[in-house]
Amino acid sequence: MEATAAKLIGREKITGATAALFAGSVEVPERFLRTKELQAAGVVVGDDETFKLPVVNMAKLLDPELSASETAKLGSACRGWGFFQLTNHGVDEAATQLMKDSTAQFFNLPLESKNTVAVREGGFEGFGHHYNGSSSDKLDWAENLFLYTQPVQDRDMEFWPANPPTLRHALDRYSVEMTDLARRVLGFMAADLGVSRDALLGAFFSRDDHDDDTLKPKMQSVAMHHYPPCHHVDKVLGIAPHTDTLGLTFLLHADDTPGLQIKRGGRWFPVRPLPGAFVVNVGDILDVLTNGAYASVEHRVVPDAERGRTTVATFHDACVRGQVAPLPELLGVGGGEVAARYRSIGKLEFRKGSARATAQGTRFLDTIRM
Ligand SMILES: O=C(O)CCC(=O)C(=O)O
Numbered sequence: 448m449e450a451t452a453a454k455l456i457g458r459e460k461i462t463g464a465t466a467a468l469f470a471g472s473v474e475v476p477e478r479f480l481r482t483k484e485l486q487a488a489g490v491v492v493g494d495d496e497t498f499k500l501p502v503v504n505m506a507k508l509l510d511p512e513l514s515a516s517e518t519a520k521l522g523s524a525c526r527g528w529g530f531f532q533l534t535n536h537g538v539d540e541a542a543t544q545l546m547k548d549s550t551a552q553f554f555n556l557p558l559e560s561k562n563t564v565a566v567r568e569g570g571f572e573g574f575g576h577h578y579n580g581s582s583s584d585k586l587d588w589a590e591n592l593f594l595y596t597q598p599v600q601d602r603d604m605e606f607w608p609a610n611p612p613t614l615r616h617a618l619d620r621y622s623v624e625m626t627d628l629a630r631r632v633l634g635f636m637a638a639d640l641g642v643s644r645d646a647l648l649g650a651f652f653s654r655d656d657h658d659d660d661t662l663k664p665k666m667q668s669v670a671m672h673h674y675p676p677c678h679h680v681d682k683v684l685g686i687a688p689h690t691d692t693l694g695l696t697f698l699l700h701a702d703d704t705p706g707l708q709i710k711r712g713g714r715w716f717p718v719r720p721l722p723g724a725f726v727v728n729v730g731d732i733l734d735v736l737t738n739g740a741y742a743s744v745e746h747r748v749v750p751d752a753e754r755g756r757t758t759v760a761t762f763h764d765a766c767v768r769g770q771v772a773p774l775p776e777l778l779g780v781g782g783g784e785v786a787a788r789y790r791s792i793g794k795l796e797f798r799k800g801s802a803r804a805t806a807q808g809t810r811f812l813d814t815i816r817m
Pocket residue numbers: 670672686691698706707746748758760
């Protein structure tokens with residue numbers, strides 16, 4: 448995130464007082480209290496069968512006999528839900544386990560150790576609170592380590608913790624796995640959308656030639672989240688409602704504590720992650736690329752009363768020749784049969800606009816919809 452955007456949605460350092468609060472002090476300070484917001488935000492549904500998040504099975508996507516129907520399932524999840532769980536994804540289990548363990552160990556360290564990679568004034572990378580907009584001074588009940596992971600030259604190693612000693616290697620390895628996973632998933636999304644693989648993958652990756660092995664993400668970033676337990680779950684939020692501004696997100700759960708909720712039909716629906724599955728969601732840029740076919744859907748996190756929760760979100764950025772715009776193939780280039788539902792906008796303008804909207808608690812996509 449460039450300096451201007453970072454200023455609009457600053458991140459704050461975790462103080463000793465916050466660490467004590469997260470460790471269980473009883474009185475929740477005003478800055479964390481969101482009772483009114485939570486009351487206004489509407490109903491949370493229970494474990495209603497009809498609200499089961501779609502499950503997409505990568506093994507079926509890869510099976511020639513089952514691929515077509517599973518691709519349709521993937522498409523309908525992205526269109527109707529904006530979210531799905533991905534099973535049999537083929538991500539290296541040892542890499543995933545190392546990432547989970549190293550992340551959990553990082554958040555278990557004393558504050559002084561975590562603050563060696565603390566977010567800096569006006570900056571975005573590092574350890575701290577989630578961003579908070581200037582219109583709301585509220586803080587989320589969470590601590591977060593945000594890093595750019597790809598392309599490799601964009602890494603700022605000063606923010607990559609040296610402790611626990613496995614974390615840097617874990618991130619490096621995991622980041623490659625997530626690149627591969629994004630490549631595979633986007634290939635099937637292209638099939639569902641009826642666009643060429645090159646068109647959709649070309650928005651997310653740059654490549655040296657037509658060899659898939661040289662595909663490099665235009666930008667991949669990772670947010671490691673820790674939500675301490677909270678006895679006042681009706682008063683605080685782990686992450687305030689938002690949509691993901693980038694293209695595609697993969698969420699890894701380091702434990703089985705629930706907390707993620709998706710907004711659907713005006714109600715908040717809790718996600719119950721299947722063991723070993725990734726929760727995958729469409730971000731704002733993929734919504735625009737698909738000309739609104741895939742939906743970027745609002746979600747939030749509520750802390751658990753008894754157990755902490757640790758997750759790792761991996762984001763992939765995308766653009767078409769420097770623009771955030773519907774894929775030309777979807778508009779029937781030249782023929783112009785399909786009307787664009789979003790106006791195209793320069794990458795930088797998109798980032799600034801998204802940051803401004805986040806700061807104001809509004810949705811930037813609403814301002815570029817035609
Ligand atoms: O931790 C989670 O469940 C969700 C994280 C999230 O929404 C994000 O990082 O954008």
